Amino acid sequence: MSSDQPFVTDDSQVLTETRDARMAGADDRFNSKLREAFGSSPFILTKFDKFMNWVRGSSMFMLQFGIACCSIEMMHTYAVKHDLDRFGSGVPRASPRQADVIIVPGTIVSKFAPRMKRVYDQMPEPKFVVGMGSCTISGGPFQEGYNVVKGAEEVIPVDIHIPGCPPRPEALIYGVVKLQERIANGESSPVVVKPYELEQFGDLERDEVVDQLAKEIDTDDLVMRYNWADSP
Amino acid sequence: MSLERPKDRDSAGVQRHSADEIADLLGDLVIGREEHINAPGYVIPPDAVQETLSLLKNEAGFDHLSCVTAEERADRYESIYHLKKFDDATQEVSVVVPTAKDNPVSQSAEPVFRTADWHEREAYDLVGIDYEGHPDLRRILLPDTWQGHPLSMDYDQERPQVVSLREGANPLQEDHRDDQDSETMYLNIGPHHPATHGVLHLKATLDGEQVADVDPDIGYLHRCEEQMCQNGTYRYQIMPYPDRWDYISAGLLNEWAYARAAEDLADIEVPEYAQVIRTMGAELCRIAAHMLAVATFALDVYGDFTAIFMYGIREREKVQNILEDLTGQRLMFNYFRLGGVVWDLPEPRDEFFDKTRDFLEELPEALEEFHDLITGNEILQARTIGTGVLPPEVAKSYGATGPVLRGSGVDYDLRRDDPYGYYENLDWDVCVEDGCDNFSRLLVRMNEVEESAKIIEQCVDILEDWPEDERNIQANVPRTLRPDDDTEIYRAVEGAKGELGIYIRADGTEKPARFKIRSPCFSNLQTLPEMSNGEYVPDMVASLGSLDIVLGEVDR
């Protein structure tokens, strides 16, 4: 650039080889693969839903939600080396209102299940759930415990189960990417039976257990009732 | 770097009492004697708890109430108070308090030892013993509306339970009704909150920006670890569970707690070679655990996933790689066996040694980076020096241990004070800082990483020179272990967070009749109100971070 005209750009002088190459489409840094797929037309014809699914699956906001041992491996998945962000799903949000995927990383016990349900309810639709580890499948090593909910599906619907105790970060990545793939393809989540619901105490069927607690709990308090004998 | 006192501290100077001397001291209070493997036991009536414990604390110097175990026996309930001395951890005493089956009421020890507060609440919650004179006897781990006491004998696990989700209430509302100037606000922190390190619930009451009252509400990860261990056989079925107490990669440290208790109970001698491997593995775990503690502490203070967090994880990944080579798993190692370890070092051994040495070689540089980023940083210093102060006497009365206690200037580390494994033969120091604040606790952890590295280095040298035909990784242990009926033991090791103790009572079968875990985090977390009341909310978050709790171990 000449020194007497510092702020005027002379086009011919900045035209570099790279730019030439890009304009000509020989350099594949500008989505030339996509270009190829779409042909020469700058327009795409698709269904709106399909487009939305693709967008949704390509950028997922995870809820920063730690429960137990599995959350340690989950942190490793977010951090250096495994870096889940590579797949467009590595931004943990601290508030459920900003998140669309919840990874449930650990054992769910009776005291926590109502709170987890509340957090899940606070997430905006559409929302997805990844169950990480054996504990979210069946209660895992603690299945026989008096206080342990036998899997996350007893409380909220789960889209992807990742087995392992804990699953390796690679497995979690695989699970999350699978979820993204399914979302992009518009596959809907499974319908499950949810035995444990949050309901008002007054609405519970009266029996011996409820009668005993009537003094302690107000009728309009939200409660979760665990029928352990019916659990898997 | 560390301000440790001379290593061979004169524990001979601490007065030793023979079992009979203690019996004389207690005089008529004693209604029976028991012999536990670790200590003499004195049976006292349920209304003499405070008197007995005060005598032992003030006259005989037993100033550390390590653990309170409660259990239901065929004909009675029993609370056992395990006492130790901070000046000499090898001196122990058990105080056994039997109570009647139909009226399990026992005097509370809370006025003598503050730490008894939570321990007795837990005993009430899980076993169902009532403590008279306890300031606040309510459930601690299970929901308030739970029916029955799950570790008592007639508990019906199939019984349906109802758990409520209620709004928290301001406990100080009443106090301030007519004082218009000061208004308090109730703030609910957790159980799902990025600053609580898991599923902890803090019921905080604020006066302006200051904390007027904070009540940690735990139990959101109470997954029946004690019941699981009581249902498992000694030989193989229990070992996987310790990995899941303190799951921040401290697995081998926890496994050692169980191994040590069970080996002493069943009289198993561990080969020296296996002890060296154990020592090396355990210290690798300590580095990994402290790295995460430092990383998340920075996360709490700076408030974002910044470089420090990533650097911490980077170091952890390296340790986890080494541990994976050694044990076959990244996190849940299940590597110890009673009488040794499950397999020898990975072949080719040279490669493993080189890898470990490379890691140790790079560690000082990484730590230098941490010191530049954290301890040398003015912002962090302003946030942590002089905040979250925990005076040594308070720490002791709450039974705080580990880096929390050592950050308050108390020189207490079971690796040296109650030696096990191979630590005695190695050259290393106990790190103590006497600032009593958040910064000191951080420094202790950072310095301990260096000491652990020293230990590992020596272990690697020793293992490398070990003659090939003497590599004995396991003692001969019978396939089924059945320790004698009615033997009791309480043994502790220095876990990543402090004194991790196990109490086992055998009943002659292949499963323990009572398995009690003394978790360091449980006691450490009790000090939070002491450190935070009157401080600002952000300082409370920093204090919580500096306690380095892990909920799996708090709730068990």
Ligand code: SF4
């Ligand atoms: S699946 Fe295993 S590692 Fe994961 S939370 Fe459960 S016990 Fe922990």
